[in-house]
Amino acid sequence: MSVGVIILAHTALHRTAEAVRHWVDGGCPVVIHVDRKVKERDFQALVDDLYPLENVQFSKRHKCDWGSWALIAATQDAARQLLQAYPAVRHVYLASGSCLPLRPVSELCQYLEARPETDFIESSTTSDVPWTVGGLDKERFTLRFPFSWRRQRRAFDAYVKLQQLVGFRRNVPHGLIPHMGSQWWCLTRKTLSAIQDDPRRPIYDRYFRKVWIPDESYFQSLARLHSTKIESRSLTLSKFDYQGKPHIFYNDHEEMLRRSGCFVARKIWHRADALYRVFPQTHAAGEDLPDPNPSSIDRVFASAVERRTRGRTGLYMQSRFPTIDRVSSFTAQPYSMLQGFAEIFDDFENWLGDTTGAEVHGHLYGPDRAHFADGGDIYIGGLSHDAILRDYNPRMFLSNLIWNTRGTHQAFQFGPHDTQSLNWVVAKDTNARISVVSGAWMISLFHKRAEFSDVRREAARLQQIEHKHMKILRSPFAKARIRILTLADFMRSPMETLQTIVDEMSEQPHAGLTQVPQIVDLTGFGSFLQDLRNQGMHPFLTGDFPINPEALVAKQRPPKPYLVR
Known part of the structure; x- marks a missing residue:
């Protein structure tokens, strides 16, 4: 018993x-x-x-x-x-x-x-975590709710607005952290x-x-x-x-x-x-x-949620009639924004550049500077690496980079550490090719030697930033070619995704990949994610990442034989 x-x-x-x-x-x-x-x-x-x-x-x-x-x-x-x-x-x-x-x-x-x-x-x-539905998360612990949300909706809403108007706030009992x-x-x-x-x-x-x-x-x-x-x-x-x-x-x-x-x-x-x-x-x-x-x-x-909320292209129905947005692009030709791949693979940028012939930059919108592919301080067209100059008009910075390098496909890394002011602009750009492995930035935190409390706090902050970015990319107003996978989904079939990116950047079908970059050591990463959960931080953007590292990549099944008559 x-x-x-x-x-x-x-x-x-x-x-x-x-x-x-x-x-x-x-x-x-x-x-x-x-x-x-x-x-x-x-x-x-x-x-x-x-x-x-x-x-x-x-x-x-x-x-x-x-x-x-x-x-x-x-x-x-x-x-x-x-x-x-x-x-x-x-x-x-x-x-x-x-x-x-x-x-x-x-x-x-x-x-x-x-x-x-x-x-x-x-x-x-x-x-x-973004679990709460209805606009109340922290407020549920600092306001009073004497009325039933279902049976007394008007009184419920009116009393909430009144408390917010007068600035009422309940004190959480000392020593208690609401979860x-x-x-x-x-x-x-x-x-x-x-x-x-x-x-x-x-x-x-x-x-x-x-x-x-x-x-x-x-x-x-x-x-x-x-x-x-x-x-x-x-x-x-x-x-x-x-x-x-x-x-x-x-x-x-x-x-x-x-x-x-x-x-x-x-x-x-x-x-x-x-x-x-x-x-x-x-x-x-x-x-x-x-x-x-x-x-x-x-x-x-x-x-199921995506199908219900976004519908299907070309399907018009009374409950989900699309809003027509003007198709536009602020860049001269297609380019790629890659998020999470540099954290998963060693020397990813050099490998991708050698494989596709494209110009593959580091984090162009990094907090410290623009990391150009050649590592220099000035890039083609007189673009400076200085973050202050770049962020004065981040949209035109990218527009000028693409214009000045016409004829060569440009690609750059991106992540929640970077300047986020360009997110909507790129998402609505029909020339953008966006590939995201959500939650991959946690690998850097996993390898970072720091106090776990600091790591947890930083993980929560970065996850909120990336989650907001994912909402933008999944918006019906996004016009870019967007591909989003969780870290767990990507690790099950990394070759398939890399092949798609290479074909996309080469602008033509590319021969099957014979050489791929080395995946960084992920031993213990699943346990690291569980430790975050146990401390109250839910890393939902990584997907259902297993604790056992041997289960990361699914085994490829051989094709079934068939008979042609």
Whole structure:
């Protein structure tokens, strides 16, 4: 009995009963909270259905609205009841009635027994991640929110504007740093007990009662005060769309759920009978158990969001009619802006120049100077390397460089360290060829010898800068030829991307690459990214980069033979 389970049930109680049987059959005690908005006869039917099962209890019922304090109160009561009734429990897993167990309980117990002191809870500061939807991130912790966002929208908006108008600001309790993350966590008994028995808990509870959506910040913040080891990730697969609404999984998501490696998935459609028949799935004897990795399917969700928000070229529809922007270019011929490649490969600029015959510069918009390809202080056309002169009119600096070198393809490196004032200009330039490996700049921080706290702070700052740049490049107003890959995606097939860039810069199909630059040493880089997550900084721009460096580059499958008749 190493794992105890808290289930927050609201609807489809027959599915809740199925989940409870799964946990109990696996040897886990379960405490269930049923929303007080559920009709009494439905609640009693659930109690009667589960009555024969041992180690199942029901906690005090609360009326739970979306994003309300009642969700925290319900979790607190259930946690207290579970810890008191089952002293042998070492980890407490929080799930919902719409959660579907994907793997056997025995695998979860085995996973947690190997990590007895680890708390699994997504916990990041608001300055590090762009998760918040609705325009409120830091404000959710400094303003008061007594009105329901869903049921009292006008009062909610009016009261927020009033507080902002008069300059009202709540003080965060001393010593507390607000963190945010998924509501679904798995905490050790030690940490959860410390949160429950904290002598300052009345102060924290009074503060979080008026925080917006406290179920995404209460335990995420307090765990940072009491935990000795946090894995800033959830063992539950839970995805949200660009509007902040949870994705619902249906029968045709079976393969995706299996690929995530998570122990539990939320939110499952209550009529997805095929999923409830297939899961949980066991692994073959002797097979290495996969590590939960919900980010492994992020690419699918990112593609879905892009398709939904940007549509497809040439497809016109009532809900997404395009805004016509005048096609223009401020440069004389095509050129390339490369972001992240110089950090991944040794001597990348010289290799690319020798391979394509193009003029490949360093960071033309570096903070210290313009790094020309020949390393000189003055370039063709009298362009100076001086950063002050360049930044007086960065657009014309690039325009003059392209004009003065007509006939030779120009390429230059770029990154979040560089001057960012040209981002919109290049993105709307039809002559620009932009290739980005997002998050690759973290490799430089990884190799940098500095205090980890300074590295984390710098990583958070640079990630915000690059994230803003990525939003510009993905804007419907961007007219450049743009290619964006996360570092993890690029490392799976670097040759394919390099071949495309070489062909693009050569302006004609180039023979297959026979020589490529050496990839820098990435040993330990995956662990470095996990350390950043554990410290509250979520490096989302790198993609689902594995901890094991041997899994960086996917093995190429040989072509399948076929018969021509």
